[in-house]
Amino acid sequence: MMTLRFYIALWAAKCAILALRLLRRNATHYPGVIALKLCPDFLKLLKKPQTIIGVTGTNGKTTVANLVTDILTDQGHKVLSNRLGGNILGGITTVLLRGVGVFGGCKYPMAVLEMDERSSRLVFPHVQPDYLLCTNLFRDSFKRNAHSEYIQSILKKGIPAKSQLLLNADDLIACGIRTDNDCSYFGVARLPNEEAGAENIIRDVSACPQCGHPLTYDFCRYNHVGQVHCDHCGLRSPHAAVQAVWASDGVLQVRIEDTVHSFPLTGDNITDIYNTTAAIALLTKLGLTVEQIADSLTRCGIVKSRFDCVKVGDKQVIMNLAKGQNPIACSRVFDYIRKTPGKKAVLILVDDAGDAATTSENIAWIHEADFEFLNQDDIVQIVAGGVRCQDYRVRLLLAGVPAEKIGTYPKEIPAADLVDFEAADTIFILYDVYTIHLANGAKQRLLSRMEGGQSNDR
Amino acid sequence: MTVEILYPELGNLFGDTGNVRFLKACLPEAEFVETALTDTPAFASRAVDLIYMGPMSESAQIKVIAALTPYKQRLQELTEQDLPMLFIGNACEVLCNGIETPNGFVEALGILPYTAKQEMIKRYNGLTMGTFEGMTVLGFRSQFTFGYGDNSQHGFLTVVRGAGLNPQAEKEGFRVHNLIATYLLGPVLVVNPAFTHWLLGVMGCDRPLPFEEDLQKAYEIRLKEFEDPKVKF
Numbered sequence: 115m116m117t118l119r120f121y122i123a124l125w126a127a128k129c130a131i132l133a134l135r136l137l138r139r140n141a142t143h144y145p146g147v148i149a150l151k152l153c154p155d156f157l158k159l160l161k162k163p164q165t166i167i168g169v170t171g172t173n174g175k176t177t178v179a180n181l182v183t184d185i186l187t188d189q190g191h192k193v194l195s196n197r198l199g200g201n202i203l204g205g206i207t208t209v210l211l212r213g214v215g216v217f218g219g220c221k222y223p224m225a226v227l228e229m230d231e232r233s234s235r236l237v238f239p240h241v242q243p244d245y246l247l248c249t250n251l252f253r254d255s256f257k258r259n260a261h262s263e264y265i266q267s268i269l270k271k272g273i274p275a276k277s278q279l280l281l282n283a284d285d286l287i288a289c290g291i292r293t294d295n296d297c298s299y300f301g302v303a304r305l306p307n308e309e310a311g312a313e314n315i316i317r318d319v320s321a322c323p324q325c326g327h328p329l330t331y332d333f334c335r336y337n338h339v340g341q342v343h344c345d346h347c348g349l350r351s352p353h354a355a356v357q358a359v360w361a362s363d364g365v366l367q368v369r370i371e372d373t374v375h376s377f378p379l380t381g382d383n384i385t386d387i388y389n390t391t392a393a394i395a396l397l398t399k400l401g402l403t404v405e406q407i408a409d410s411l412t413r414c415g416i417v418k419s420r421f422d423c424v425k426v427g428d429k430q431v432i433m434n435l436a437k438g439q440n441p442i443a444c445s446r447v448f449d450y451i452r453k454t455p456g457k458k459a460v461l462i463l464v465d466d467a468g469d470a471a472t473t474s475e476n477i478a479w480i481h482e483a484d485f486e487f488l489n490q491d492d493i494v495q496i497v498a499g500g501v502r503c504q505d506y507r508v509r510l511l512l513a514g515v516p517a518e519k520i521g522t523y524p525k526e527i528p529a530a531d532l533v534d535f536e537a538a539d540t541i542f543i544l545y546d547v548y549t550i551h552l553a554n555g556a557k558q559r560l561l562s563r564m565e566g567g568q569s570n571d572r
Numbered sequence: 573m574t575v576e577i578l579y580p581e582l583g584n585l586f587g588d589t590g591n592v593r594f595l596k597a598c599l600p601e602a603e604f605v606e607t608a609l610t611d612t613p614a615f616a617s618r619a620v621d622l623i624y625m626g627p628m629s630e631s632a633q634i635k636v637i638a639a640l641t642p643y644k645q646r647l648q649e650l651t652e653q654d655l656p657m658l659f660i661g662n663a664c665e666v667l668c669n670g671i672e673t674p675n676g677f678v679e680a681l682g683i684l685p686y687t688a689k690q691e692m693i694k695r696y697n698g699l700t701m702g703t704f705e706g707m708t709v710l711g712f713r714s715q716f717t718f719g720y721g722d723n724s725q726h727g728f729l730t731v732v733r734g735a736g737l738n739p740q741a742e743k744e745g746f747r748v749h750n751l752i753a754t755y756l757l758g759p760v761l762v763v764n765p766a767f768t769h770w771l772l773g774v775m776g777c778d779r780p781l782p783f784e785e786d787l788q789k790a791y792e793i794r795l796k797e798f799e800d801p802k803v804k805f
Contacts, residue, residue: 504793
């Protein structure tokens, strides 16, 4: 029952949204915080869409949630989503209150919510997804997420009994969040000509979660992602009802039950394939036909805000989100760089902006990221910019990178001056979510040095 | 020269493998024995020059305590014999009296006189700066537990800034003979070249470190930050 206190909180929060918008802010978090402060039961009392779809996981949840929202919208559904940001309690509350009118009536039949995996314990008691997709569970920031087993236990304890789960069959940690929920799986089969991944520093599943004996990887794609079995107790990676089986030249073939279907594919790396397959699995679960999904995918691709390429003559400058303090995300980017043809230079700008302003960043995570991938002949130069640049130099030296290939500068933007663009065909600029402004500054400085280039998004 | 890494399949969190790779670079001639949970530890039956264990998950702690309990006396004897040992992060809790968890008390090996109290929804993140044998040691902290007990006589670091065994303690960790147990985590050896020299010294093989000049420069940059009163601990 909605109380006067609830309405006061609702109206105050709606006023806060208006005020923040006037200030040209996204208003994705604080209105919800205000509502919860004024009425602690606010989220419980708030009317919610009839169907709630949650997307969680360490990496890819934003991309998958946005893709699912775009396709549902393209197919004529009215969808409430938090694509502008806000995936913890305050943000989820904000988006749901945006979805109700001033008298509390819900205006949307459906919501797609990206949910932060660590904050889910605060959200799930009041927002119970009908469908919950988990993209993967990896090590992330030590400070927030400790370790993947910790996050797995939070999700496992909090997932509502009614939620139908869609889990990544290739990730046994993500699979481990299942209790008695109805559950199905998506995955990516070993693709034609796909080589087994290189040895990563981190492999969080080496023992069988059922019996503790060593697991055998039938195919390891990267870290603990792949297909496994246990010789001792017979455990196997679960069967993926929706499984990508082939990807090339903008086409993704996905086996759904026993039939293989073709879908348009944006992007060319394994992350794009996982994210698109996850979205297809969720959308088929929601009742969309293969034809509807394929049709919408021609118009709704993966947003490339986290990857941007500018051509300058016969060279290219690529901005790539690497997510500081996230060793897996950085290792995936390093792997992509080493597999990119031609000679490459890399500008690393991933210092934690918050820590740089107030404290001394815990750099332990860089000893888990696979900097060894950057030690190859066609990576001709690596420049680290920011206060932690000497730590990156040490890490690169320990990874075997010759000292003469490493440049450092304690500020991000001027570090671009050290990049020897003439020696490289491709220059990668790696940035963290909160250092994009610095990376843009470095990119402009580099482009002005390169002169005469023509911008052109890939 | 033999270095035994205990349970690396579990004790590998928070950048800890950086220490092991660095030790391998420091001691290219050494034999590194990586003991799995199902193996008998090498120290049980042969001479080793260093026993090392890194931080792990809370469930792994319970498995490791069970695996090491039969060797408690042997570990105590080796400690008395001045064998260098390095237990990093929550690996040190394996040696304490026990861990108070939300699910009850977990008895540990009882080699170090303290109890760890675990709060799984209250993660402590911070920095610690302390002195040891005339050097200043710098480190990172990220943990669900604090230790409670008397480490005033056998503390590892005398805290200059940051938390000790717990926020009120003046000493961090334990040093008993050449056994060091510390809540500092991550690449402690990479971050503290002087401490690495001390460790190699007690192992009887001190020598110049790989990339020593660069390590020292990184240390000095960090030391300046840790000494800055504006830097939040």
